[in-house]
Amino acid sequence: MLLKLAWRNIWRNKSRTIITLAAVSVAVILSVLMMSAKNGVYENMIKSLIGDYTGFAQVHSNGYWDDKTIDNSLAFNDSILSQIESSKLIEGYSPRIENFALVVAENMTKGAMVIGADPEKEKRYNSLNERVIKGKYLSEDDKQVMVGAGLAEYLKVTIDDTLVLLSQGYHGSSAAGKYAIKGIIKFGSPELSKQLIFLPIKEAQLFYGVENRYTNIILHLDNTDDAKLVTEQLRPKLGKNHEVMDWEELAPDLKNMIATDKVEGYIFMFILYMVISFGLFGTMLMMLSERKHEFGVLIAIGMKRLKLAIMVWLELVIISILGAIAGCILAFPICAYFYYNPIYFSEDMADIYEDFGIEAMIQFSLDPNIFIQQGVIILIISIGIGLFPFIKTQKLDAIKQMRA
Amino acid sequence: MSVIETNKLCKTFEGVVPVKAVDNVDLKIENDEFTAIVGPSGSGKTTLLNIIGGLDRPTSGSVKVNDIELNNLSDNELIKFRLKHIGFVFQSYNLIPVLTARENTEFVMLLQNTTVEERNERVDALLKEVGLEDKVNSRPLELSGGQQQRVAVARALASKPDFVLADEPTANLDSKSAENLLDIMLRLNKEEGITFVFSTHDQRVIDRARRVITLEDGKIISDITQNEN
Numbered sequence: 285m286l287l288k289l290a291w292r293n294i295w296r297n298k299s300r301t302i303i304t305l306a307a308v309s310v311a312v313i314l315s316v317l318m319m320s321a322k323n324g325v326y327e328n329m330i331k332s333l334i335g336d337y338t339g340f341a342q343v344h345s346n347g348y349w350d351d352k353t354i355d356n357s358l359a360f361n362d363s364i365l366s367q368i369e370s371s372k373l374i375e376g377y378s379p380r381i382e383n384f385a386l387v388v389a390e391n392m393t394k395g396a397m398v399i400g401a402d403p404e405k406e407k408r409y410n411s412l413n414e415r416v417i418k419g420k421y422l423s424e425d426d427k428q429v430m431v432g433a434g435l436a437e438y439l440k441v442t443i444d445d446t447l448v449l450l451s452q453g454y455h456g457s458s459a460a461g462k463y464a465i466k467g468i469i470k471f472g473s474p475e476l477s478k479q480l481i482f483l484p485i486k487e488a489q490l491f492y493g494v495e496n497r498y499t500n501i502i503l504h505l506d507n508t509d510d511a512k513l514v515t516e517q518l519r520p521k522l523g524k525n526h527e528v529m530d531w532e533e534l535a536p537d538l539k540n541m542i543a544t545d546k547v548e549g550y551i552f553m554f555i556l557y558m559v560i561s562f563g564l565f566g567t568m569l570m571m572l573s574e575r576k577h578e579f580g581v582l583i584a585i586g587m588k589r590l591k592l593a594i595m596v597w598l599e600l601v602i603i604s605i606l607g608a609i610a611g612c613i614l615a616f617p618i619c620a621y622f623y624y625n626p627i628y629f630s631e632d633m634a635d636i637y638e639d640f641g642i643e644a645m646i647q648f649s650l651d652p653n654i655f656i657q658q659g660v661i662i663l664i665i666s667i668g669i670g671l672f673p674f675i676k677t678q679k680l681d682a683i684k685q686m687r688a
Numbered sequence: 689m690s691v692i693e694t695n696k697l698c699k700t701f702e703g704v705v706p707v708k709a710v711d712n713v714d715l716k717i718e719n720d721e722f723t724a725i726v727g728p729s730g731s732g733k734t735t736l737l738n739i740i741g742g743l744d745r746p747t748s749g750s751v752k753v754n755d756i757e758l759n760n761l762s763d764n765e766l767i768k769f770r771l772k773h774i775g776f777v778f779q780s781y782n783l784i785p786v787l788t789a790r791e792n793t794e795f796v797m798l799l800q801n802t803t804v805e806e807r808n809e810r811v812d813a814l815l816k817e818v819g820l821e822d823k824v825n826s827r828p829l830e831l832s833g834g835q836q837q838r839v840a841v842a843r844a845l846a847s848k849p850d851f852v853l854a855d856e857p858t859a860n861l862d863s864k865s866a867e868n869l870l871d872i873m874l875r876l877n878k879e880e881g882i883t884f885v886f887s888t889h890d891q892r893v894i895d896r897a898r899r900v901i902t903l904e905d906g907k908i909i910s911d912i913t914q915n916e917n
């Protein structure tokens with residue numbers, strides 16, 4: 285009965301209800317668009333830095349992350365393998381040997397990250413093969429390398445050219461090798477393209493003088509949101525000779541940048557919703573004041589104050605939720621449009637983005653949480669403001685209201 | 689036992705000049721009465737009805753409804769008491785604007801948690817009783833003032849109250865509608881034995897009451913039982 289009454293009361297003053305609905309939905313649209321754009325940027329950053337390269341979780345020998353040398357590499361054995369394989373959340377793993385090396389081309393020299401990787405596994409889990417823009421993808425037994433596009437450009441080399449790699453190997457040995465370029469690869473993150481050289485893992489083990497050792501085991505997860513959980517589960521199982529890290533530990537800068545940026549978004553949202561709260565509050569004060577006489581009659585004929593308050597409260601909550609739903613429905617196609625048609629930036633802007641190591645584009649996010657979040661905020665606001673009639677009706681004097 | 693019994697009932701409104709709106713009123717109203725409370729404007733009719741109806745509290749004296757002392761009830765108990773024992777008809781804007789005639793009548797029964805079957809049966813009967821069987825689905829704005837007051841009477845009766853209090857129920861009606869409303873109230877009184885206590889200014893309404901209590905400055909100055917006509 286209260287619900288029916290509330291619903292009908294809402295439509296008594298159609299224009300006011302529609303204005304309130306519109307205000308709420310505009311706020312929701314703005315918030316959703318902002319959060320969708322921001323989250324889209326984060327997702328893009330995480331995907332192109334973490335997803336394509338670092339991985340959402342890694343296993344190392346203890347101490348490797350602080351001192352990334354071949355000496356701190358990990359002797360891979362069956363017990364590590366069985367622990368990884370026993371976790372239901374882990375889809376698979378790919379071993380790597382990562383180390384800095386000096387890359388010498390005909391006329392140029394540059395430091396680069398030389399990665400020994402299992403071509404089959406990188407293909408399966410990272411689709412690394414799809415990043416080849418020139419030449420061919422590596423196979424297991426190749427004695428050739430793939431070079432990041434940016435790095436190739438800097439070194440002025442292309443496929444079939446030869447590079448000399450110089451580095452430090454296991455236990456102070458020196459590592460040196462000469463490799464032809466089999467392919468050029470390009471990453472979503474320009475920063476990565478400027479730094480990476482891939483070598484088949486067997487060849488890398490030879491190059492660095494390690495046998496059956498890796499520096500990093502990249503864990504591929506069924507659901508990237510499980511990174512923290514997976515590391516927490518795996519850590520005690522692997523013991524203290526190993527370190528298990530999730531992406532937030534692997535890339536704290538990225539994590540912090542996202543966190544700082546999110547705060548900005550929340551401040552904007554807070555201000556927006558403050559304004560909306562005042563609007564809703566005003567609507568409610570009007571609803572209360574213009575129906576005083578009616579409330580007086582209702583109390584006189586025996587309606588409990590609590591029921592009266594619930595009715596007004598429902599009215600406000602219904603308007604707010606309708607507004608939130610309308611906002612989400614209207615915002616969705618816009619987000620979807622920019623999800624399928626990301627915005628690319630002009631060159632000036634592009635540079636700024638590329639300094640962060642990501643591609644210069646905004647691809648909106650369609651993460652349902654963004655929409656749910658707005659709904660929940662609106663719900664909380666309306667429930668909060670809606671508590672006001674509970675106070676107000678307690679003090680309502682039936683006779684006075686009816687005389688008015 | 690009287691339905692309503694007041695004893696040395698007083699109500700003073702404090703202000704720059706305190707107003708004694710009800711002054712030492714001793715009053716007994718029995719079952720089946722059809723009683724008008726009359727008097728000039730400001731004589732205390734509304735105040736008296738409000739106190740009897742448990743809407744307002746006296747400054748001193750007592751008011752009993754069916755032997756229950758209203759002074760002893762808390763505010764929340766009074767709300768429950770009104771719902772159960774008293775039917776109200778006010779001068780105007782009695783009805784909930786967003787509900788139809790039928791829903792308005794049903795409303796108090798919903799508050800009392802009456803069963804669906806009983807509600808349906810009773811609402812139909814009541815609206816027929818007040819001659820609105822063809823207006824059950826109209827909202828108050830679609831009804832004339834007289835029709836609205838008839839719905840208000842139906843609603844007042846829906847809760848099966850001990851008596852109905854009506855404060856100037858005909859004040860905003862033209863004489864024909866007023867006449868009609870009074871006919872209905874009288875018939876309900878005679879046929880169903882429903883006790884009505886109402887205030888009025890209207891001489892034609894006064895003429896049809898069985899008992900007329902006249903107030904002046906909050907005091908009862910006459911109490912006449914007259915023949916029906």
Ligand SMILES: Nc1ncnc2c1ncn2[C@@H]1O[C@H](COP(=O)(O)OP(=O)(O)OP(=O)(O)O)[C@@H](O)[C@H]1O
Nearest residue numbers: 701703707709727728729730731732733734735736
């Ligand atoms: N809430 C109040 N505060 C102060 N004075 C009041 C209040 N209610 C009524 N009065 C005063 O009490 C007196 C009686 O008022 P009441 O409304 O009972 O008269 P009434 O007989 O119903 O008059 P009317 O015929 O105009 O409706 C009046 O002098 C009025 O001014």
Ligand SMILES: [Mg+2]
Nearest residue numbers: 733734735855
């Ligand atoms: Mg009056």
